[in-house]
Amino acid sequence: MAQKAADPCRNCGAALAPGAAFCTLCGTAVANRAASPAPTQVTLQGPEAHTVPGIIAVGAGATAPLVAPVQVGVDPRIAAATALVPGGAGRRLVAKIIDGVLPSLLIGVAALIGSLKVKVTQVGEFAQLDLTWLLVATSIASLLSLGYFIWLWLWEAKSGKTPGNLMLGLRTTNMDGGPAGLLAIFLRYLIVGVSSIVPTIGPILVLISNTWDANGKKQGWHDKVAHTLVFNVKAGRDPLETGGIAERVNYAPAPVSTISQVASPMAPHTPSPMASPAAERPFEAPAVAFHNQPVSQGNPFAPPSNPQTHIPVDQGPITTVPGATSSAPPAYAPPVSAPSSFAPPAQVVGQVPPIADTLPDEEAGETRVRPLSQPQALRLTFDDGRTEDVGGAALIGRNPAGYDGEMISRLISIQDSSRSVSKTHLHIRVSGEGLWVTDRNSTNGSGITHPSGSMVPLAGGKPALAEPGSTVHFGDRHFVVGRA
Numbered sequence: 001m002a003q004k005a006a007d008p009c010r011n012c013g014a015a016l017a018p019g020a021a022f023c024t025l026c027g028t029a030v031a032n033r034a035a036s037p038a039p040t041q042v043t044l045q046g047p048e049a050h051t052v053p054g055i056i057a058v059g060a061g062a063t064a065p066l067v068a069p070v071q072v073g074v075d076p077r078i079a080a081a082t083a084l085v086p087g088g089a090g091r092r093l094v095a096k097i098i099d100g101v102l103p104s105l106l107i108g109v110a111a112l113i114g115s116l117k118v119k120v121t122q123v124g125e126f127a128q129l130d131l132t133w134l135l136v137a138t139s140i141a142s143l144l145s146l147g148y149f150i151w152l153w154l155w156e157a158k159s160g161k162t163p164g165n166l167m168l169g170l171r172t173t174n175m176d177g178g179p180a181g182l183l184a185i186f187l188r189y190l191i192v193g194v195s196s197i198v199p200t201i202g203p204i205l206v207l208i209s210n211t212w213d214a215n216g217k218k219q220g221w222h223d224k225v226a227h228t229l230v231f232n233v234k235a236g237r238d239p240l241e242t243g244g245i246a247e248r249v250n251y252a253p254a255p256v257s258t259i260s261q262v263a264s265p266m267a268p269h270t271p272s273p274m275a276s277p278a279a280e281r282p283f284e285a286p287a288v289a290f291h292n293q294p295v296s297q298g299n300p301f302a303p304p305s306n307p308q309t310h311i312p313v314d315q316g317p318i319t320t321v322p323g324a325t326s327s328a329p330p331a332y333a334p335p336v337s338a339p340s341s342f343a344p345p346a347q348v349v350g351q352v353p354p355i356a357d358t359l360p361d362e363e364a365g366e367t368r369v370r371p372l373s374q375p376q377a378l379r380l381t382f383d384d385g386r387t388e389d390v391g392g393a394a395l396i397g398r399n400p401a402g403y404d405g406e407m408i409s410r411l412i413s414i415q416d417s418s419r420s421v422s423k424t425h426l427h428i429r430v431s432g433e434g435l436w437v438t439d440r441n442s443t444n445g446s447g448i449t450h451p452s453g454s455m456v457p458l459a460g461g462k463p464a465l466a467e468p469g470s471t472v473h474f475g476d477r478h479f480v481v482g483r484a
Helices: 076-082 089-099 101-116 134-161 165-168 182-197 201-209 219-227 358-363
Strands: 119-121 126-130 169-174 226-231 376-381 386-388 393-397 409-412 425-429 437-438 444-450 456-457 464-468 471-474 477-483
Touching: 089 101, 089 165, 089 169, 089 201, 101 134, 134 182, 165 169, 169 182, 182 201, 182 219, 219 226, 386 409, 425 477, 437 444, 437 471
Parallel strands: 393 409
Antiparallel strands: 119 126, 169 226, 376 386, 376 477, 393 425, 425 437, 437 464, 444 456, 444 471, 471 477
16 A cells, blocks of 8 residues: 655645644644645656646656556447347248238138138039139238238338348348348249249248358348348347448547646757757748828728829828928918819819729629529438438438527438437538538547548538538438439
8 A cells, every 4th residue: 555645844844744733843833734725836857746646747758658548358248239140040930921921811811701701502403602702802802912012022122121020130131231122022032932832841941941051141042042131130230220241431530549748838948950940930020011001991801902003192281390490481372262164173283183983893883693593402312212302401310409599491310220320410401512511529420422432521510512422421321412
């Protein structure tokens, strides 16, 4: 256990014993040190600089980290949540069974109702069956089932979801982790349908065929034909919401650097041997020539007056000189009589004619302001296939809300299960050039990928232009800017 440093006496400087009420050398009373404030002066150099608790030593030497960064590893819970987990065979089989429950119920109920309406008519030695209601009921059930499968096809192609996938936490994607697409999902359904030639056993073998996949991707036979993957998003991350297989680019702000020594402001300044002599000279204000001309204070955009073309104004004869005395009376000036006609007065030799009040530019007429055209609406296509048309200012986030008095035309809410998107993540505004994007000091940052391929991270609170064709990243989500 470290020993507490002894405090010195304020009178003689001798070391005081712990708990002493007076100095044993000079007899000066010692104040209550437990309630005394922190010292106002700290030694800059030497080992005693570290004896004051909570004070970082200040030195004039080279800066170096005082606290070395320590790598503590990755939290296993975070590693498990960010890993990709393929969907198991049993989970996928149960999901398909759930997807087929509704059409099976429709056809079963229709067949039951139709069979109850079957009429048997005895015609001679033969029995005649009336199957009209049975055919009508099963036809209606078949049409409803066909509509259900079309809706299921479109939904899974766009978002990788089906009722069974949602209940069991599965997502169907392409080989890059994006939406599978219409053709891929159609091929999957086609392979499962063809396998029904062998009733029951054929579809089951196709659905659990990912068990024998040797490449580690857990692809079934229908997945290999359609080039699709199925992931368990309950055990790992959802590639459809986190940038696909390769994840998204991280635009989070850089971490704060470690604590370093503070250069002493009391240390003498040592000029660098490579510094130029001009850098060591004090600042010298340049000489300014003052002219006898008026200073424009009204319009800050007015051009400066040219001293070469300045016209002096006649201020009359000089009658006195500072510091000089004269007894001679001033020269007599004859009075000027009023003009008796409307003829222009004769010009006196040596007198500067007055400047005309009307400038030549005024004869050209007034400048007319051309009205600005309304900016064209832009269409934002998000990574999950959702589209939003924006024509003004809008906020994007999990639960966006504007400031007090802020004029916002739309609030766009984003579903993000990974919570990488802040509540109010982006402020966007449509203009004639494109889309102005401002990061609202989000936690995970934002960025823009321009059509040229350059990737630019956004600084908090500073708008940046995203041209049509650019991709705006925010957290683990993104959208593409296009014309509506």
